[in-house]
Every structure is written in C-alpha cells, then in structure tokens.
Amino acid sequence: MPDDRKGKGRATNGSHDERTPLLNGEPSSRGEEATPDATGRSAWTHRLIRTSMVLLALCGLGILLFLIAASYSFASFASHIEPQAMFDQGAIVWKGPSDIKIVDMSPTGVVMRVEGSIGIDADWIMGLDMNSGTNMRLSVLEGARKALGRWLVKKADTVTVTVGDMRLYTPYSRSQHRTPDAPLLSVFLPSIMVPLTTRRSRFGASDDSWLTRLSIPMLVYPHENTTLLTEFAKDAMQMRRVLARAAVDSMQLDVGDGKQWWQPPSIVRPGVEKIIKYELPALPPTNGDDPIMSLIHLRSYSMTTNPPKPPQISASADMTNFMPISNPLSDKELKLPLEMTVTLLPVEELNPKPAPSDSNDTSLGAMIARITETSVSLTHPNISIDITGSVLPLSRSAAPYLSAFITRYLNAKDSPILLTTPPPFLLSLRTVFPGPKERPKIVKTIHMKDMKLHTDGDNGLSVSGTIEAGITLPDAISDVQMEVDRILPDILLFDGPPPPEFGISTSVVDTPSVSFLGDDWVLVTEDGEDDDEPEPFPAPPLPDPLPERAWGRIRPKLWLNATSEPAPDPTSPGKNLTLVTSPFENLPLQLLPGRNAVFRQFVQKLVFKGSAVAGMRGVTAVRVDLEGLVLSDGDGHGMEIKGIALEGAFEIRR
Template sequence: MAPDVESEPAPLLVNKGKDKARDATERTPLLQSGSSSSVRTQDPRPPAQRRIGLRLVYIFLITTLICICALAIIVILAWSYSSRASDMSPEDILHKALIVQGPDRVDVLNVSFSDGIWVNVEGSIGLDAGAAVGINSDPGDGFLDKIWKSLGRWGVRNLDNVSVWTSTINITTRSDPPVFLASVDIPPFQIPLTVDPPADHTWLQHISAPVLIKPTSRTSDLLHFAQDSWRNGQVMVNTEVTTVDVRGGELSTSSWKRRLHRRLSDVETALSLKVPALPGFPHPGRHTPIPPLADLVTLRSFELANEAEKLILQAVATIVDPAPTKFSITTPTFPFVVSLLSDSSSPIPIASVQTDPFRLTHPNITLDISGYVLPLPPDAFPALSAFLSHYLAARSNPISISTPLIPDLTIEATFPAPSPKPQILRNVTIHDMKIKPGNSFLASGTILAHVILPKGMNIDLNVQRVLPDVLVFDGEVPDDVHIGIPPVQPLPDPLPEGAFGHIRPDDWLKARCVSIEHDEEAGSSYAVSAKIVDVPLEVLPGRQKEFSNFVTKIVFGTGAVAGILGTAAVGVDVRGIPTQGRGSSNGMELNGLPFRGSVKVGKGSLFRPAAFGTTENWRNAWRKFIPRHHLP
C-alpha cells in the first residue's frame, strides 16, 4: 500500500492552485448544504419570474373564489326556481304557462270498438317558463331583480326543452258523482320552453302525435254530456293522471339536462273550455239545445239501382261544417246501418252503407255514401212499403242510424222528402169505358197509366196489382182541385166542384206491366194496365144533377169528357230485395199515389145489357137520372 500513499502528494504539490480552485467548485454544494438558513432561502430565479408566479397564484385563487360564488348563486337560483316550480299546481301550469294551439289537423287512423279510436293530432305547444317561475321581464323590476331574472332566463334558454311522459288520462264529468267519458293515451312528447314570449305565438313548436281515445261504452252519457255542454256554453271536465314524469332536455338526447327531473303522482285537474260559436249553428249557451241532425244534413241526391241481384244505393249528402276554417281532418271509411222506425215494431235494419273518406270543406262537408239493401224478413215489407209511400208522397220518414264501431250508439234522424214532389202516376185514363144501369150503375173498361219513378230510382220492378180510388167529374178536373192525403174514404168533405161519381173496386185488380223508355229527368218507367169489370159507379150524394148532365151529353151529343182524380195503391215486386227467414210476402205496396186524368166517353159507352131487352126497358133504366124530355 506504500506506493499508493506516496503517490498522492505529487499531484497536490504540482497542481496546488488549480486543485484548490477545483475543490472549491466541486464542494460548494456540500458546503452550502451545511451553511446557515439565510443561504437556503435564496431564490435562484430572476425577480420577474417570481412576480409572474405570484400573479398566477392570485388569479387562480380569485377565479376559484368567483367560481365558488357563481356555483353558489346558481345553486341558490336553481333551488329558488325549482322551489317555485315545485310549488306550482298543475292547474297553474295549464292555465298560466302552458299554451296549446289547435289541434289544427286530425287524421282518423283506425276505429275499433274494442281497441278504441286512433287519431293523429297535429298542433302547436309551448311552455312559458318565465311566467311559471316569475322571471319574465317587468318594467317595474329593480336593478337586483333584473340581474336575478336575467340569470333565470339564461338558465331557461339553456334548458330549452322538457320531455313529458304520462300514464293514461281519464276524463270524467264534474258532476257528483262523476261520470266517466273517455280515456286518452298519448306518447311521450317534448315541450319547448321560453321566456318573454312574443304575443303572436310564433315561438310555439309544431307537434304531431298518434293518440288513442277510448270513449265510454255508454254513449248515452256522451250524448247527455254534449247536450249539457252546448246548453251551458262550456265544456267542463276533470282529468285524472296517475303519474306525470317531467325531465329536462329533448326526448332523443341524453345530457346533464336529464338530471332536472320532477315526478307527479295522482294529478287531478279541472278544465273548462268555452264552446265556440260554430258556423251554421245557433249560438251555444243561453240554454239553447243542440240542433237536431235533420237540420244540419241535406240529402243532395239519392239513387237506387239493380246490380248482380242486389239493390244498391248511392247518395250524396252535405252536412254543416262546424270546425274553424284552419282546422283540417281526414277520415277513413265509416260503416253505418240504416233502420226504419215503426210505431208497431222495433227498428228494422234495411240498408248497410258506408261513407267514403272525406275532408272538411266550408261551409258544408260533402259525404259520398254507398251501400246495399239488406235481406228483409217478410214482416218488414209493410214498414218498407210505408216508408216508400211516404217518400213518394213527398213526406219525410223517421229513421235510425247506428254503426258497428260503437254498438251502443244509435242516432234518430229524418230521411228527407224529395223536392219537388214526384208525380208517379201519369197519363191515367180508362180506355173503352162503359156504364150500364141497374140497381146501381156499373163501370167497365181498362185502366191505363204510366208509372214514372223519380230520377235516380233505376230499378227493375213488376206492378202486379192496382187498387184505384177514383172521383169522376163532368168535364176536366179543375186545376185548383187536389185530392187530400189518402185514404180518400170517407169521401172528401166538401166534395170537389163538378164531381159526380166515385169508383172503387172491392179488391185488387190484376195488372200487366211493361217497361218503357224514360228521359234523363226520370227514373225507371213502366206502362201499366188493369181491367175493371162491372165495378160499382156510386153517384155522389147531392150530385144527381151533375150525373144527369153528363149522361145527357153522351146521349144527345157527340160524347163527353169525364175527368178522373184520385189515388191508387200499387202492389209491386222489386228485383234485388232479398228475403230472409220463413214466411211469405206479397211484396211491397205503395199506397196513396195521386193521379189525375180524363176519359172520352162516347154514345156507345152507355150500353144496354141483354137483360134490359127492349129499348123501352133501357130508357126506363136511365129515366130516373135523365129528364124525360131529354130521352129519345
């Protein structure tokens, strides 16, 4: 080890100055680490850098303090506004903040008695959140109020929308006890929020949603409610919702806004809506009843025709459009059943019809109706005969309308009379009329007439029998003389001027029927003939003089014209009206069909039967009706 010890001094001695400097430099950190505290706190950075660092610390602290204060303010604001919103009742929100415009359009998608009515509703909706929580601008606001409200408005604008989920909405009357009217199911929807909204509602958001409506099966309750609402001029109902879930933000997004959540349970709200004045309707309220359906519906055209062994019908009707001009609705096909009403029986279903899809048009809605006559039981033909007889006599008929979509709903209406009154029997005359005396006068001949159905009634029928009831006049029937409402028996009182005789067979006369051409202003047309043989000609009470004058014209003149006026019953068989069930039917009978015409009666019409034998006997038979000096 000696060589190692001895070798150290040499370099120290040779490099003494340089080593001392090197040692000082290399050992400085070691010496400083053991030096006094004044040496340790010395900052090696320049003074400018130290000032920047201090400023950053100050800025960070101040910013943190501001953020804490802002967060505290926001929390206080949120708590304040949330507290206000939580304290608001659903009635306050509905009446003060929620604005609904419309519905502007309703499309009926599907109607089912079991499933309800699906409709797509379009309208506009919005929530004035500023009114709800009291942050809308007010000219009387102070400085702090303005700041406070402006922060609230900023928060609403950032929230922008709320999304709403509801359970089934039950609607009941406000009576005691309440009466259930309908339930409504709506999908989740979102409502835009606003503050300081403009007055023109341009800020409202368009909404379109399918809605399921299930009305009560007791349609009488609905009709009664509608009548009461119209009389009072207000629709007053209660709505009940089990749960209402409201969350911030839109339906399709997920963000911090979803944390704003409020859930309501067992929400009950009273709603009162004023019934608006409807075009074509009397003013609602004032205890005015709803006008009957017959006053609102006009039958524009009605057609019957045979098709493939069926009797089909087409009709066009108009109904007053009560909706606002901007409201639109589309519907699918609606089926209905039309029944005849009779005092002696229950309603008789006679036709199955349906309406084509329609839209609202002002001032009236046009309904295109098509259908067919249903199979009828034999005991239904008298009611059908009465219906057609009244219609052809220009008299209205009571009917009922029902729909399989709502089995409990039946509406009584009136099938309107045609205008002008149709003239069914035309060109009526008695061909080859003969009168013979005896214990009573007997008439014979062939009744000829044209049966012209009203325009639109293009049906195949066969007139099988007729039963005339005729007044006979000396000369043409005066224009101002009309037959009254049938039956003619008893005789009209007073008797028409110029009438002297009455002919009415005791039983139906067998008839022949042949189809003839008809013009465009009429329906099916037929030529009908029926023979009368020795039918009593009754001289009307107090009219022997008129009869005598008539016979005198025949005997001493070239003949005479006899006017005829009366009504006829016609038994017809209509092809295309199917029957059902057992039993027989004599078809339809059209009663009280009025007619007028004339008959040319010549000398040969006063024939002498073989039973009278000589001319003297014939003259004696007529003598009691004709003055003696008139007889040859």
C-alpha cells in the same frame, strides 16, 4: 531562482498525480456554500404548489356549489309553478288544433291525430327573466346563473313531457242525482318532445315563428256508460254552457330526451285538475226532449242501385255551428270512418213518454241501413254533414216497419228512426226522418186508350181498353229501377174533365199505404181461373155526396196484369219515368146512383158527336218490384202500394 528553461517540454509538478482534479478546487468550495439557499427555494416552491392546489380546490368547490345552487334554483323554481300559470303567463303557448284527423275507430277507442303548434319559454319556467335589482354583486351572480341556465337549455335543447291518463268528468248527473265517479271519456297520450326556447323577448307578441309544429296521436275512449256522455251533451245544449272537470293522474317533465349522462331529476306534478267552462253562443230554440237532434236538419237524401251491390244511400244535413268563428278548425273538413246503423221504429215512437234518446235498444225496430262514412265541414253558420252508406239485407220481420215507413213517406209524414254507433261509443240518437212537404205525385200521366162501352143482356155496363200510366218515384229515389206487373184501379168517371174544385175524398181514396208480399201470397187476376177467390182488399164506399158530373165507377174485383218499361217523361225533359201498360176487357162499369141523367147526357155526346171526353179521378194499387229492395229470407219479394192518387181525361169513341 527562476526557471530559465524554455521550449515546449512537458510541464511537471511533483505534487500532481492521477487523482489530482482537472480543475482547481474553488468551484467545489462555492457549491458547498450554496446548499442552504437551494433548500429554501425548494420549500417555497412546495408551499406555493400546496397553496395553489388549495385555492384551485376552493374555486372548484365554489363553482360546484354555484352549479348546484343554480341547478337547484332552476329545479325549485320550475317545480313550484302551477301548470295553469304556465299557460296564463305564456310560458307554454299552444296554437291549435289546426287540424284533426280520425285515424281509426274500433272497440278499443278512437285513434285521432291532432295537429298544432307549441312553444316553451325556458327563461320564464327556469326564472331566467327575473331582475336581480341594483346590487352589483347579486347582478354578477345572477348574470352567471342566467348564462349557465341558457347554456344548459342549449345543451338539453328539448324537454320530454309525459302526461298520465287524462279523464273528463261531468260535474253532476241528473239520472244519478249525484256527481258520477265514472268519467265521460279518457284520453291517452304518448310522451311528447318539445323544443325549448330562450330569450323569448326577441319575438313579438304576434310572432309565432318560435313555435314548433306537432302532430300528436291520441286514443280517446268513452266510459262504458255512454248515457252520461249523451246526457252531458244535452245539458250543455239546454244550459248554453259546457262545464266539465278535466283531471290528469300526473305530469312529468324530463330535460332532453332522457339519454344524457348529466340528466337532472324529473319534475313530477301529481293530480293536476282543471275546470273547463265554455259559454255557448245563442242557439235557436231546441226541442226539450232532444236538443241535440233539433239542431240537425236533413237537407237532401238519395238512393241509387247498381246490382249486384246493395242499394247505396247518401244524405246531406246541416247542424247549427255553436263554435266561434275564430275557432282554428273553422272551414276545416273532417273525414270520419264512423259506422252507424239506421233503425226504423214503430210509429208510436214519434212521441215516446219519456223520450229516451240515449237508449240503444233496437229490439222494437228493424235495422235497414248502415252508414259507413261521414264528412263534416266546420263552416259557419251551419256545419255541413255528408254521409254515405248502403241498405242492409231486409229480413221478413222488417217488412211491417218498412211498409209503415214508406206509407208515411207517401203521405208526407215524418217517421221515427234510431241512429246507433258501434263500440266504443255505443251512442243512440232518436230522431225523425222527415217526409216531403207534400204528397209525392207518383202517377204523373194517365190515359185510357181504345176505351169502349158495352152493354150486356141484364142491362149491365162494361168497358174495354188499355190503361197507360206514367209512374215515377219520389226524387230521392228516382234513380231506382222498378217493375210493375199488376195494377188495381178504383176510379170515378166524369162527363168532361173532373171539376177542379173537387178534392180527393178520403171516403173514396185511401191514403197511400204499402205492404210487402209474403211467401204464401196468391195473386189472382181478372184473366185468371180463380174467379171465386175474394177481392185483394175491400173496395171503399162511394163518397157522399157524389161529386158533380160523376156518372160511373170502374173498380175491378181482381188484379189486372200489367207490363212496364222505361220511357221519357213528357212533363220533365231529360228525365225518365216507368210506363205501365195494362189492357183489359169487359170490366164491370158501375153506374152511380141518381146519375142516370148525367150518363144519358154523356151518351148523347158520344152518339151525336162520335166521341166524348171523359174525366177520371181516383186511386190505384200497384204491385211493384224495386231493384235491390227485396227481403233476404224466403222467396217472396215485391211491394203492394195502395192509395196512389191519379187524375186525367181521355176520349171515348163510339
């Protein structure tokens, strides 16, 4: 019977207690029935994860193998390239040198800095510009390889090039009659970092914007036997060709700066060699004994003094430029801190047999100057060379060589000299110092002032007066101050100006000669007390035949005192000369044999007209001090110059 009870009383069920579940039991039954499905789903998930891991591992392994294969292909391709092929195919482009600077020269070598532009085409070196053909699969792989390669290049950015010792050899030595083992010179370079470039094809053939400017220091050191270097240069001049062999111990390329964790192995190429051939253009004919110096022509030279500093010298020379006009160093100026000594050689060395122009033996000469700086302008068709230096302190042993040098110069003759460089090159070049085209005119003006004739009791003749002579040095040393304190004239007197057709006879006029005064040199003058002393040097004989209208000779037995001072040069406005004044009294006058009639005619002019013009021609010797040009040992100094030509005319009054 239904329960008819109503209301909100608590519902009761006798079968429920505190352990009765709050929910009915159906859900619990369904959970027990779903357990096999959940287990299957979990197993499938595990299989999926394992499969994915295997696939990922395979993909990773494939990528790793691809990276290894690609990297190996890059390295293999680059390692099998001949270094010369890189230059021939334009993979490595070097433009230069655009400038060369000599930083230092010392016994350890020549430090120079070479500037230029360089570029490396990474696509060509790594084989990234190769075409894979029409195979689609290969094209995809090749595209991936190229992309990887360019990415690696971008990450690396640069390559470090380390070059071993570089040496230059001559193919043959005439002096050794074989191929020499020693190199001509060695070059040491530091490691160089060069940026890498990809997609070189974007740049035109004439577009150099992808190149990087570099300034590379290097040390050049010649071999101890510098004879080979001089011989090599001579052979090149004579054969009109440069032929040499360049060898490098090794060449190493490292990607990047060597600090990356992923640094690939270095590419090393041992024993790289290259034959250098360069044909020289047509050169002017050269001297067979010394083809190098025959290309050099001294253009000008000068010497100046500024006490207490030693005399300064400067010179300019031209050298035939055998390099092509398109050479990148054209019109460049090189400053060389090159020291070089100048040695005077004996006159017989003008034509040595044989001519060892590479000998550095200076024992048979005297060092007189040191060149301290050389400037070279690489112009066309001639290279301009400017040098500066100073005169060295002159030893007593140098006097004979310097005397011979000045003597030959005053006679317009060449003199042999030796140019020597210090270590490391130790090069020596024999050449000649050219004399002037004609004898320098040292006495520019000559006058006899207040000239008077006297007779003595023995029917002898004597003269009194004052000699005034304007003396100049050759243009090259015209700025050097000089002081003349003694003269010794030897002149012929003429009735009227000397005839122009009469040349200076060598039997009367000595060719100019120079000697240095020694410490024991005794100067005896006409007004001194040592009248019994011998003549400074014997008088030359009279010319035979005697010149026309010549009637007398003045030749003092001893030196005449003289004074000198600077004065304007009347023949060259704006220039100065040294005015030498020497008064004399009662000098013996020799009447020339067979010329009594000429002398009487001259005296008649003097008596009846009150004056007569007398011509003179001859030579004089002078004792001169050149500022700054003195001997360093001993107290003796000064030079004695003989055979200086003079010619002029003056008026004698009764």
